[in-house]
Amino acid sequence: MTSVDEPARPHGNGRLRDAARTRAEILDVATLEFARVGYAGARVDDIAARTSTTKRMIYYYFGGKEQLFTAVLERAYGVIREAEQQLDVEHLDPVAAIRRLAELTFDHHEQHPDFIRLVSIENIHEAEHIAASEKLGRIGSPALDVIGRILASGRESGLFTAEVDAVDLHAMISSFCFFRVANRHTFGALFGRDLVDPAQREHYRAMLGDMVIAYLTAERATD
Amino acid sequence: MTSVDEPARPHGNGRLRDAARTRAEILDVATLEFARVGYAGARVDDIAARTSTTKRMIYYYFGGKEQLFTAVLERAYGVIREAEQQLDVEHLDPVAAIRRLAELTFDHHEQHPDFIRLVSIENIHEAEHIAASEKLGRIGSPALDVIGRILASGRESGLFTAEVDAVDLHAMISSFCFFRVANRHTFGALFGRDLVDPAQREHYRAMLGDMVIAYLTAERATD
DNA sequence: GCTAATGTACGAACTGGTGAGTTAGTCATA
DNA sequence: TATGACTAACTCACCAGTTCGTACATTAGC
Numbered sequence: 001m002t003s004v005d006e007p008a009r010p011h012g013n014g015r016l017r018d019a020a021r022t023r024a025e026i027l028d029v030a031t032l033e034f035a036r037v038g039y040a041g042a043r044v045d046d047i048a049a050r051t052s053t054t055k056r057m058i059y060y061y062f063g064g065k066e067q068l069f070t071a072v073l074e075r076a077y078g079v080i081r082e083a084e085q086q087l088d089v090e091h092l093d094p095v096a097a098i099r100r101l102a103e104l105t106f107d108h109h110e111q112h113p114d115f116i117r118l119v120s121i122e123n124i125h126e127a128e129h130i131a132a133s134e135k136l137g138r139i140g141s142p143a144l145d146v147i148g149r150i151l152a153s154g155r156e157s158g159l160f161t162a163e164v165d166a167v168d169l170h171a172m173i174s175s176f177c178f179f180r181v182a183n184r185h186t187f188g189a190l191f192g193r194d195l196v197d198p199a200q201r202e203h204y205r206a207m208l209g210d211m212v213i214a215y216l217t218a219e220r221a222t223d
Numbered sequence: 224m225t226s227v228d229e230p231a232r233p234h235g236n237g238r239l240r241d242a243a244r245t246r247a248e249i250l251d252v253a254t255l256e257f258a259r260v261g262y263a264g265a266r267v268d269d270i271a272a273r274t275s276t277t278k279r280m281i282y283y284y285f286g287g288k289e290q291l292f293t294a295v296l297e298r299a300y301g302v303i304r305e306a307e308q309q310l311d312v313e314h315l316d317p318v319a320a321i322r323r324l325a326e327l328t329f330d331h332h333e334q335h336p337d338f339i340r341l342v343s344i345e346n347i348h349e350a351e352h353i354a355a356s357e358k359l360g361r362i363g364s365p366a367l368d369v370i371g372r373i374l375a376s377g378r379e380s381g382l383f384t385a386e387v388d389a390v391d392l393h394a395m396i397s398s399f400c401f402f403r404v405a406n407r408h409t410f411g412a413l414f415g416r417d418l419v420d421p422a423q424r425e426h427y428r429a430m431l432g433d434m435v436i437a438y439l440t441a442e443r444a445t446d
Numbered sequence: 447g448c449t450a451a452t453g454t455a456c457g458a459a460c461t462g463g464t465g466a467g468t469t470a471g472t473c474a475t476a
Numbered sequence: 477t478a479t480g481a482c483t484a485a486c487t488c489a490c491c492a493g494t495t496c497g498t499a500c501a502t503t504a505g506c
Contacts, residue, residue, distance in 0.1 A: 016450095037263065037347075038262075039261075040263040040264035043496090044495075045495070045498085050398070055453095056451095056452065056497095057453090059497070060450095066499095077413075082415045090391075109505085119409055120343050120406075121347060122409050123405055123407075124260075124340060124344060127409045136413070137412065138414075140413060140415075141414070144414070164430070166304070167414050167416050168488060170403065172399065172430070174406075176395065176398045179401055180394070180398065182399075185345070186346050190300075190362060190363060191361075191364070191367070191393075199362060207391065210385070210441070211395065211438040213441075214437040214441035215433060215434040239470065239471085239485095240470055240471065266460090268460090268461070276487090278463085279488080282462090283486080287462080287463075288463090
């Protein structure tokens with residue numbers, strides 16, 4: 001997720017024994033491996049082999065495969081939380097703010113396919129690792145507050161007509177961004193269209209923004 | 224997917240030896256098992272144990288675990304194709320037709336969570352089984368033609384302003400429906416909202432329709 | 447010297463796949 | 477319609493290779 005650089009080198013440049021470094025390296029490798037082949041498909045031995053340390057260290061630091069996967073998820077969600085905390089769109093008018101926010105979500109999903117895969121995998125496991133994690137239960141998302149405030153101001157100024165709350169709008173935006181990355185393989189194989197083709201990137205980015213804004217600003221038939 | 228009824232009973236009521244029946248039973252069980260725990264997580268022994276036949280028969284009929292999964296996918300996609308062939312919305316006006324089509328997609332996704340899981344799993348494997356299947360490569364979707372015709376008539380009558388093609392609109396509709404089912408666990412765990420809560424069903428169904436129609440009929444800023 | 451950190455070697459249980467043999471059903475023929 | 481040859485359908489036991497996890501030994505750093 002973060003620093004997969006400098007892979008081999010017997011524990012890099014710093015101290016020979018560096019717990020934090022060892023832990024981080026295991027997490028880096030495990031993230032790649034779990035994202036690549038899923039939880040059940042990943043092999044602890046393979047993960048260990050790809051680190052500069054040994055399998056024993058995985059059990060020493062994380063306890064087991066299950067807890068390792070949970071730790072991977074925790075860090076991955078941490079990254080997206082950080083990104084969302086940098087969100088700075090509230091100086092824009094509501095329409096522009098929502099579009100910008102959708103675009104940032106779009107970009108983030110595109111830039112972190114491994115995260116998308118991990119989330120897909122965790123859903124296959126019915127979010128049992130999130131449930132087991134103290135760090136991840138009901139953490140929500142920093143973006144939610146931002147969306148909430150933009151929505152309120154947009155409704156106040158009469159620009160937004162739709163009756164959605166922040167969570168639902170977040171779901172709407174996420175669904176488009178997530179599907180495009182997560183399902184690109186089956187979609188491509190079935191319909192012969194690559195949803196993440198760089199040449200079509202702007203097309204889909206605009207489509208998302210248009211869709212969200214159209215929804216929020218449409219005149220509703222019977223209210 | 225189809226007939227998971229009458230599970231045990233040493234080959235049911237019909238003939239004692241019935242190849243078609245045995246094959247179908249293996250597929251039924253395998254579908255459930257693959258959807259439940261993923262490809263790597265599924266155990267051929269477990270699948271065999273849940274049938275009234277033996278593991279050897281799985282290899283006899285399908286060749287191996289990989290081909291069994293492919294066969295499961297082929298049948299699952301067959302079901303959705305059949306459903307889409309029943310589509311009968313072209314007698315409606317374009318707006319109503321698209322909304323109805325979106326609702327049918329919504330309903331189908333909701334009613335087939337196992338199919339959704341299989342698609343998620345297949346995407347983790349980068350659609351390699353679809354690629355390996357003769358039946359599934361580029362099959363497209365019957366719905367696509369329907370969407371294409373509705374879109375054309377809607378644009379002709381000036382109702383639809385958006386410049387989307389059928390595939391992209393299909394992606395938009397699918398993304399919402401798919402996300403709601405596929406990601407309900409992580410979304411629920413993180414945001415405390417159950418996207419498939421029956422009490423909210425109509426809410427999300429309407430939201431999808433509103434979204435698609437708003438997108439298609441919105442006045443575009445600069446054209 | 448004490449402890450946190452690390453490495454080695456191993457094992458019990460599992461897992462996909464197969465070899466070899468058996469049985470149910472079919473059908474041509476007497 | 478009884479029979480026997482034939483084949484598709486099926487069972488069982490087993491193997492070779494993994495795979496998670498751990499017991500035990502060792503080392504670095506304070």
